[in-house]
Each structure stands twice: as C-alpha cells, then as structure tokens.
Amino acid sequence: MIPSLEYTDRYYNEGTRTYSSLADYTEADEQYRPNSTYDSFSLVPLRVLKSQVNIYSANPSAQLFNRYIYENEVLFCIHPQVLLNFKQDPYIISMKEKGEVGKRAISVVPSSSTRTLYVLDDGDISHALKVHFPFRISRYGRKMRDEVIGQAINISLELEEGIKHLDDDFAFLREVLGVSHKNLDILSARNENWGYLVRDMRPFPHVSESRTLLPGFALYGRNFFDPEKPPLLYQLIGNENPLDFVLGNIMLPIIRHWVDCFLRFGYMLEPHGQNVLLELNESGGVERIVHRDLSVGIDMRRRRQIGLSQGNLNNYNRMESGEFNSITYDMFMGGHFFDAVVSCCLKRYPQLTVEDFRAPCRQLFAEIFPEYRKFLPATVHYFSEKRDQFNKPLYKDTGKSPEWRP
Ligand SMILES: Nc1ncnc2c1ncn2[C@@H]1O[C@H](COP(=O)(O)OP(=O)(O)OP(=O)(O)O)[C@@H](O)[C@H]1O
Ligand SMILES: [Mg+2]
Numbered sequence: 001m002i003p004s005l006e007y008t009d010r011y012y013n014e015g016t017r018t019y020s021s022l023a024d025y026t027e028a029d030e031q032y033r034p035n036s037t038y039d040s041f042s043l044v045p046l047r048v049l050k051s052q053v054n055i056y057s058a059n060p061s062a063q064l065f066n067r068y069i070y071e072n073e074v075l076f077c078i079h080p081q082v083l084l085n086f087k088q089d090p091y092i093i094s095m096k097e098k099g100e101v102g103k104r105a106i107s108v109v110p111s112s113s114t115r116t117l118y119v120l121d122d123g124d125i126s127h128a129l130k131v132h133f134p135f136r137i138s139r140y141g142r143k144m145r146d147e148v149i150g151q152a153i154n155i156s157l158e159l160e161e162g163i164k165h166l167d168d169d170f171a172f173l174r175e176v177l178g179v180s181h182k183n184l185d186i187l188s189a190r191n192e193n194w195g196y197l198v199r200d201m202r203p204f205p206h207v208s209e210s211r212t213l214l215p216g217f218a219l220y221g222r223n224f225f226d227p228e229k230p231p232l233l234y235q236l237i238g239n240e241n242p243l244d245f246v247l248g249n250i251m252l253p254i255i256r257h258w259v260d261c262f263l264r265f266g267y268m269l270e271p272h273g274q275n276v277l278l279e280l281n282e283s284g285g286v287e288r289i290v291h292r293d294l295s296v297g298i299d300m301r302r303r304r305q306i307g308l309s310q311g312n313l314n315n316y317n318r319m320e321s322g323e324f325n326s327i328t329y330d331m332f333m334g335g336h337f338f339d340a341v342v343s344c345c346l347k348r349y350p351q352l353t354v355e356d357f358r359a360p361c362r363q364l365f366a367e368i369f370p371e372y373r374k375f376l377p378a379t380v381h382y383f384s385e386k387r388d389q390f391n392k393p394l395y396k397d398t399g400k401s402p403e404w405r406p
Pocket of ligand 2: 113274275292
C-alpha cells in the first residue's frame, strides 16, 4: 500500500536534498516544517475589504471561490511565521488597520515545499494554499508577489484551455484563485505587494476513480520515522522489468511533457522530484504524471515563433534566451531527479548502468524536438552564486555536456 500524499510529501523525503550545497537549508520554524512531528497548525486569515486587494481567478469551483471571497470582503491568508516576524511589513500594517481578524482559523499541514499548505477541513474540494513566506528555503526566499500570483493564474487558464494538445498521461494541479494586496509603493523598482494562491488539488483533467498521488522524491527518499524502510520505488517496480518500468512510466513521459509544454506554450516545466507527482491507480500502476507549481519560465522566442499571444501574460519570468531551459531540463529534471532515481535503481539492480536510462532519453528528446539547438545552449547551465538587485540568483555556464539530451 502506498500512503497518502499528505504523508509521503512530508515523510518520504529524507536524504534527498543533496543536489546542491543549499538544498537542505530552511528558515522555517520547526513547527512549520514538513519533516517534523507537529501534526498541523492554524492559519488565522484576515478579513479585508475587496477594495484593498486584487483578485485573480482561473475557473475555481463555486464552493472554493465562496470560501475565500465574500460579498464585500476577502479572506487574506498569511503564514503565522510571517504574521509574527513581519509586524512592520506595510501590507500587514495596512490590513490590520483596515481589516479584522477572521472568525475561523484554517487548519493546515505543510507540504514538501513548506510554504504550500494543505487545508485539512477542506469541505468538498481538496485544496492547498500557497502563501507568502519571505524566509529562505533552499536557495532563496519564498515571496508570493502580485505578479507571480497573476502569472500562475494566467498559466493555469492557458494550460486548462490547451490541455487537448497534451498527452493523456499529462495532468496538472490548477491554480484557481489568487489574492494580493494592492500595491502601496509605486516608486519601488518592482512591485512588492503580496498575497496567496489557492491550488485545486484534484489533478486536471478530473477523473472519477480514486487514485493516489506520490511525489517524485518519495520514490527514492527515506522514511522520516524509519530510514531503514526500503524505497517505495522497489515496491512500485514489483516484478516488472526495472528499466522498462522507470523509462516507460516516469522518464519518457516526463520528457515528452517537458518538450510538449515548451513547443505548445513556451513553458519551461520544472520537473524536479518535488514538482512531479505520480498518479497511481488502486493496483499501484502509474496512470499519469501530475505536474504541480505553475511558476514556470516562459520562452518568449518560442511563443513568437508559433504566434501565441503575449496578451494573456504579465511580465513575470519572460525569457529571451535558453539558459533557464537548460537549468530546468538538464539540472532540475536530469540532475536532481532522474539521476537520483537511477542511483536508487542501481542499488537494487546492479546489472543496469546509468547509460541504459540516459540513451533512450536522449534519443526521444532529439526525435520529438529536432529544433532544440535553437532554444537550448550546448552546455549545461545552473545557478551561480551571484545575485541580481532583487537577490535572485544569476545563471552560469558549467561547461559540461548534457547527459539527458544530446
Ligand atoms: N526532494 C526535493 N527536491 C526538490 N525540492 C524539494 C525537495 N524537497 C523539498 N523541496 C522544497 O520544495 C521547494 C521546491 O521549489 P519550487 O519552487 O519547486 O516549489 P514552490 O514554488 O516553493 O512550491 P510548490 O511546489 O508547492 O508550488 C523548495 O522549497 C525545496 O526546498
Ligand atoms: Mg515546487
């Protein structure tokens, strides 16, 4: 039996954050970390007048919409660690002055990203809140600025409308609602007003059968309570051929999804072990790959090439060159995720080699994306230790040849 997502997302992630020297760093207090023994915590939203906020939506169900948006007010969800530590934040001051504390606390548990929170008393629709958390987790602080919220909603809508162009084994978690405070500082170099997103946790397109979601890292991550437990990957492979299983159910579909999303929309999916979920049927078979986290880079060169409107997008994460394509494909997917799956596999099946996995991946990539040289650099790129004026890491050329593509 594969445990629930709420369990595997928190407790099957030990020993996985080794892909960079910053990966296991967190400023979240113990009680708000996914890998802690605290069950859940309360998020007490503020009630704020609608005139103080921006509201973005992408086909939320009426139940979900009505839960956060009232006639004249909205619920404004803020992480408790932020409320406690950012008392001088102009947006918190403004909301506390004009708004009031919500009457009902929302009971939540942290997901693997720490700042996305599963809502426990979720009514009819399983959903999560992705909140502003300007503390550093891994490489950078996790703000949820207005333009990031607006863009996630734009992408959710566009992907929902274009889903017919993607394979049947592609699914994603829609970001259906976004709320941000209106900007109070028009002179700042970039708008810093912030808010939260509501993520519908039912993989889209919806299906009626009951299925279990398993995060990519939980295939090879150790159990928090019992590190000696065998990896779940072995359980899923069962008696099947391990190479065929891993290529056919995990790697080749994810490569197709990455390429299709790039070619159709100019999106750079970030399929590392945390953003990818396996959707399992009741017999443990993989039905689909579910992608979460729609804060993707957008290759504007590709969008122009296929005549896709720029009008649906704001300016966030627009890109005009291919470095980030390499970071997402070569590093997030290949280096952070696929290499970890392979090394787990090789421990149990030592007759296999890493090339057995990489060669078919390279071949598929070249076959479905013959124009790739136009859009991706010839060498692997990654984050540099240098930062821009907003403390966002810059990129660097590692000089290495790609391993998961030609
Ligand atoms: N095994 C893992 N691989 C990659 N990231 C992980 C892993 N476990 C936890 N994480 C955390 O998940 C986050 C990944 O960053 P990313 O930008 O994909 O997610 P996010 O935008 O914070 O949230 P979400 O995925 O819920 O939208 C980081 O905070 C990272 O520390
Ligand atoms: Mg993520």
